[in-house]
Amino acid sequence: xxxxxxxxxxxxxxxxxxxxxxxxxxxxxxxxxxxxxxxxxxxxxxxxxxxxxxxxxxxxxxxxxxxxxxxxxxxxxxxxxxxxxxxxxxxxxxxxxxxxxxxxxxxxxxxxxxxxxxxxxxxxxxxxxxxxxxxxxxxxxxxxxxxxxxxxxxxxxxxxxxxxxxxxxxxxxxxxxxxxxxxxxxxxxxxxxxxxxxxxxxxxxxxxxxxxxxxxxxxxxxxxxxxxxxxxxxxxxxxxxxxxxxxxxxxxxxxxxxxxxxxxxxxxxxxxxxxxxxxxxxxxxxxxxxxxxxxxxxxxxxxxxxxxxxxxxxxxxxxxxxxxxxxxxxxxxxxxxxxxxxxxxxxxxxxxxxxxxxxxxxxxxxxxxxxxxxxxxxxxxxxxxxxxxxxxxxxxxxxxxxxxxxxxxxxxxxxxxxxxxxxxxxxxxxxxxxxxxxxxxxxxxxxxxxxxxxxxxxxxxxxxxxxxxxxxxxxxxxxxxxxxxxxxxxxxxxxxxxxxxxxxxxxxxxxxxxxxxxxxxxxxxxxxxx
Amino acid sequence: xxxxxxxxxxxxxxxxxxxxxxxxxxxxxxxxxxxxxxxxxxxxxxxx
Numbered sequence: 001x002x003x004x005x006x007x008x009x010x011x012x013x014x015x016x017x018x019x020x021x022x023x024x025x026x027x028x029x030x031x032x033x034x035x036x037x038x039x040x041x042x043x044x045x046x047x048x049x050x051x052x053x054x055x056x057x058x059x060x061x062x063x064x065x066x067x068x069x070x071x072x073x074x075x076x077x078x079x080x081x082x083x084x085x086x087x088x089x090x091x092x093x094x095x096x097x098x099x100x101x102x103x104x105x106x107x108x109x110x111x112x113x114x115x116x117x118x119x120x121x122x123x124x125x126x127x128x129x130x131x132x133x134x135x136x137x138x139x140x141x142x143x144x145x146x147x148x149x150x151x152x153x154x155x156x157x158x159x160x161x162x163x164x165x166x167x168x169x170x171x172x173x174x175x176x177x178x179x180x181x182x183x184x185x186x187x188x189x190x191x192x193x194x195x196x197x198x199x200x201x202x203x204x205x206x207x208x209x210x211x212x213x214x215x216x217x218x219x220x221x222x223x224x225x226x227x228x229x230x231x232x233x234x235x236x237x238x239x240x241x242x243x244x245x246x247x248x249x250x251x252x253x254x255x256x257x258x259x260x261x262x263x264x265x266x267x268x269x270x271x272x273x274x275x276x277x278x279x280x281x282x283x284x285x286x287x288x289x290x291x292x293x294x295x296x297x298x299x300x301x302x303x304x305x306x307x308x309x310x311x312x313x314x315x316x317x318x319x320x321x322x323x324x325x326x327x328x329x330x331x332x333x334x335x336x337x338x339x340x341x342x343x344x345x346x347x348x349x350x351x352x353x354x355x356x357x358x359x360x361x362x363x364x365x366x367x368x369x370x371x372x373x374x375x376x377x378x379x380x381x382x383x384x385x386x387x388x389x390x391x392x393x394x395x396x397x398x399x400x401x402x403x404x405x406x407x408x409x410x411x412x413x414x415x416x417x418x419x420x421x422x423x424x425x426x427x428x429x430x431x432x433x434x435x436x437x438x439x440x441x442x443x444x445x446x447x448x449x450x451x452x453x454x455x456x457x458x459x460x461x462x463x464x465x466x467x468x469x470x471x472x473x474x475x476x477x478x479x480x481x482x483x484x485x486x487x488x489x490x491x492x493x494x495x496x497x498x499x500x501x502x503x504x505x506x507x508x509x510x511x512x513x514x515x516x517x518x519x520x521x522x523x524x525x526x527x528x529x530x
Numbered sequence: 531x532x533x534x535x536x537x538x539x540x541x542x543x544x545x546x547x548x549x550x551x552x553x554x555x556x557x558x559x560x561x562x563x564x565x566x567x568x569x570x571x572x573x574x575x576x577x578x
Contacts, residue, residue: 016557020569042538049545226531229539260570269570278566285553286569292550295542362570448560448567 017194020289024196025359026112026352027258028294030327033228033302037321039250040241042231045295047242047251052291054466056255058458059423060287061451062430063261064279065442067270069434076271077370078264079514080521085433089518093511097422098264099370100510102363103386104414104503105263107393108407109363110173111146113356114165115328116349118145121165123335123345133309133337135329142328147401151495154398166398170391172357177364178383192354199351200297206344207305219311224304227312245473252470257415258290260359262423268366274446281448301348306330309337324404327352364390370510374517389506396502400495409499412482420471424464431460 036044070081078098082091122128122141131137145162147154154163212220232238241247256262270279306315306326310333314320320330335345364386371382400406430439436456443451485496493501531539557563 016554042535042542045538045542222531225539226535229542230532230535231538232532232534265570269568273568276566277568278563281553281556281560281563282567282569285550285557285567288546288549288553291546295546299539299542365570446566448563449556 016285016289017197020286020293024290024293025258025260025355026116026323026327027254028290029200029298029352029355030302031257031323032254032294032298034321034323034326035250035254036299037228037303037315038318039244039247040231040236041227041233042229043238043241044247044251047248048254051248051252051255052287054458055252055423055463056259056261056287057284058455058463059261059427060259060266060283061280061443061455062427062439062459063266064270064283065439066426066430066434067267068273068275068277068279068445069442070267071271071273072275075373076268077373077517078267078366079370079517080373081267081271082429083518083521085429089522092514092518094425095264096507096510096514097418097425098267099366100503100507101263101414101418101422102265102365103367103390104393104410104506106173106360106363107390108397108410109356109360110169110390110394111166111397111407113353113360114162114169115145116353116356117169118162118165119328119332120346120349120353123332123342123349126342128332128345129336129342131332131336133333135333138332138336139329141332146404147398148404149402151400151402154401163398166394169357169360170394173360173364174383174387176361177368178380192358196351196354199347199354200293200301203344203348203351204297204301206338206340207301210305210308210338213308213311216311219308221304221308224307225300227307227315228299228303245470246477249470249474249477252467253416256419256423258294259287260362262419262426263414264366264422265362267426268369269362271369276446278446278448280443280451284449302326302331305334305338309334367510370513370517374513374520376520389509393502393506396499400498402495405495406499409482409485409496410503412478413500413503416474416478420467420474424467424471427459427463427467431456431464436460 036048039047066085067081070076070084073081073084075081075084078095079092080095082095082098083089085091086094119128128138128141131141143149144159147159147162153159154166208221210221212218260266266283273279303315303321303326306321310320310330314330319325331348332345335341335348338344364383367386367389368379368382371377371385372379375382377385397406397410434442439459440451440453440456443455482496485494486500487494487497557567
């Protein structure tokens, strides 16, 4: 074997950065530490690891392999892939969720992306540092920024900056997509990923070298790490924590969210692979890079820093360590009390912004693929049409901003409810329709690592059973409250009802597109037969 | 931080780092890996 030259080393590291970068997002730096702190601290690692092995790796492998298999049949969208694998046009409707979910998640994700940019800018121009350590003022800043006090308030004069940034992020995403992914995402990741990792290590180094809080010496970095990592906290026993279904639900949801699994994104991208391209080492590298970013970087930055400056009592309130409140209310307070906090605050939120852009860019491709192959539109027309649909969605969520109800409702149904259904359907199709023998051959084709035989047993039996049990427990716990919000009051329909109506409207639209796509595919098949 | 806390953190950090290093080593040491390994970031839909 010849010695690798400089170019090959560069390109190999480029591949590693691109593979890792595609999975790194807000979930790593904000969602993971919040979930771990709320669900047993160090003990959270047990359900997290179980979910990583039982659901994360098998689902990632099956989703990549299913996508590549569909690509060989000439399809790139989830409806097209399901249609060809199931051998029936009815199967294509099962794939509808694989295009609607990423699109609807994008409609609110772009707002959070803009908020990260707004916070980075506000640290840079001194607006957030001027708020000092006053938690009420920082909370007020967030409430005003997002118009959480009243519907439509983001469209008033005072909040034009935030609204402008939402539009800016929208334009950035669609310009890159419009220019073509190979010219957009790849170039963006080539400089954004190394910068992101460097930023994360800089912030981590700063947090690990923070001195103890002078007023409370016990609030130091070692105890801060202990707050997150100690397996036994307070009076609860190991069994108390591990017997709570919500802990297992949180761990599984974290794996889905951070590995970008179960919502059709990987399915579409994998369909563009060549038949002999690897899927196993690619997805394993992506999962391990993602795990490293959330366990090593995410787990050691947010919570330990907040412990030093805000103390254990503040962090013991679950409202303060949710993904949103940890990122946009607690951490700015921490940076405001930290030496050189203005710089590190800017750096951290800019890092989050970059991570969010790399994720949001990829959320648009599944819908574009359906519009292209279903309606026969070219890329630019598909992007333009999609831009119109998603702008309406983002406008809806931006307008109904009071208490973030619209955002929360869309997130609940898309990123929690339907994601479990679609992930289970995908696993069952790969394990039972493609089958054990053919499925293993698909996984092994082009694989740069040897695929364990037992993985098909996991995909056929263990993963679906685990997903169904978790989904049933989750529905029992969470659905009644959500369904109670969907109603018509004296003032008219609730925002939760309007949001669900919007979701169903988009689903109906995509169902019509799929119906048209089926006619098109049928005609193409007839022409091919002739 | 308790001894159990140090152990959990040590196992978690070492485990994730080891898995990542192993994957990076496999990518670097496998001939032709750059042509066969992909992510959503570098996959070209070829539909421009």
